Amino acid sequence: MKIIDRNYQKEQDYDKVLSFLRREYETDPHYPGWKAQRFEDMEYRLNTMYICMGSEPWHPCVHLWEEDGAIVGLCVGERKGENFFYVKKGYEFLYPQMVEWTKNNMFVEEHGRREHTFWVCDVQRELIDILQSQQFERSDCDVHLMEHAMTDIQEPTLPEGFRFVYGTEIKDIVLKTNISHWGFNPDQEGIENTACTEANKNRARAPMFDEQFEVMIQDPNGELCSYACLWVDNDTRSAFVEPVSTREKYRKCGLGKAMLLAVLHRCKENGVTRAYVEPFDVWRENFYASAGFRTYGKMGIWTLSETI
Template sequence: MNWTENHPLFIRERKFMILKDKKEAEDCFNRLVELFNRFVESHKNIENLKTGLKLIVNWEEHLKLKYPEREFILILSSTIAGEDVAIRFNQDTLSREYMNAIRNRLRIYIIWGIVMKIVFRNFDDSYYEQVCDFLIELSKDDRKHINWNWARWEWMFFHPEFNRDLKNKIGLWYLADELVAIATYDHYFGEAFFATKQGFEEFEKDILEYAIATFSNEGGLGVAVNDKDIHTVDLLRSYHFVKHDQTENILELALENVSLEGTISEDITLKNIDIKNDLYKLHHMLWQAFDNEGPVPVDEVTMNKQKEMLSATHLNPFLHVVAENKDGEYVAYCGLWYSPKTDYVYVEPVCTVPEYRHKGLGQVVVMEALKRGRSLGAKKAYVISDSHFYKSLGFQQHSHYMFYWHNS
């Protein structure tokens, strides 16, 4: 039995499957019990482990009465001898209008009579922390999504270029009060990220379809996928995504046994940013350091966006290190993002104004920030980059991501 392709938890269409091998049936049953126990501690209708799957007390008739508005029900049955196990998916005959009304809004899934409602919600600010926790949990289980960790989410969400007018289009899928899946754009439409918690992978098709329909722009939709994530690559290709030459690369540095000391000249002072008083100084430095042309804009709209960046929920000024020259100007900057719920820091951004480049200041602010991160409990650091600069500091290859593109 191919468990990935025939996972019984989430049903997208009518399916019929018969397991004729007794050992295969018992293996299937054990996996179902393992998943089932995530939702309930015991159930009176689980019995006779040795003979495979057995459904008792006419659940089909019971469910028709108790859950008349369900979309799908799952029926498990076996022969008396337990040699044959059938997993049957019965779909109600529902009107097209009703099916369209609940599409992408409500799914009701039943496992041995237990109802799981997968509910779609549009994002608003009240869900912000839940998204952070979802991404933290995701990176604990599997770091194939480390390129989209909670810190990247926060950096994006408060970034001046983030299109906040579209944020209610971010899709969230809930099982009761648990966030189990997400689809979001990256700063603006045209690129997207989607993921599910473990055990909810069969819902990925619905999420991907939502992302395509919602986040595509005139150029289509791009999604970055870990090179080792063959499952997601196959999923994207089934929806006619094609590989693109755009990439993302993740470097990692173990902080426990590395020297983070640096040397600075006498006319440079290291300090952390002062959120209340540094708005204009930091904005002036960032404008120059990212090679923008023309005078530094200080209009109300621009400065309000900078204030938004410094208001990021988990921004810790202690981890945002600047190099200040003798004239009181900021000339280099490293920002780190850390949550005590994780074991890593995320590096974003690092920059130096042009006239102070090639003097080692970038290395100094990064090392100082990493040293502070380590003092708070971080054991490693991640950065989205393939730059020799980070490799010279000891960062090593962690993972690589290719973009796959869907043309509208």
């Protein structure tokens, strides 16, 4: 069959891409690609946030390779210049043309140079060989791919007077957004980030988003301290962690771990058999490991800088 490549069109391709990612996941739970939940998070939440911040929509960052109308290859990036490559098993021969398309279309120009950034799982050996042959270099930063088998989940414990609350109890999207945002950006404590708020308003429309898998912690005075959300895909009975944060003044109290364990219990009660997360550094890997997650792989960041 002839293989064609074309740009992603949300209206006709969104469900098609999710089906591709789910199908490959069912074949191999450690499939080196985005989970369907991450694609949906990108479509509904992060895309909205980037647009509110003045960036272009992300759709031109998604490109498909098809055989007889079925997706066999996918290039996707959170934004231009950040590229991920996935192929159906047996279609690794597509990597050279995928790399070429991405180099020609997804570069970023800075100071008279073209900057290329590819995110590649270590198991994608054929792709790594191609990048090395083209003088790409791997950075020191790794993304750790971790999973929780949903067995032996520890019981969460909280300091006296603190309690869990869920998204079904707190409907105020602005409030929930602030708690999450301030956890990642303590220098902006007390300031609303309108881009994040609009992104989370749109996230609420996502088919997989479910408020019962949002969990927060209140202190004895009723003030919210922490926020976590898991995206649950009922088709694959899997969950994806995005995000987890604790406000600076409440850190070092075990709140983040307790919150994560609480929502993992809720996921298990709802039939989830695996949960995934992708921490970007060792201390975050250690945090998730303390809650029972185990590392099954790594993703490297490969870069190439070319003079224009």
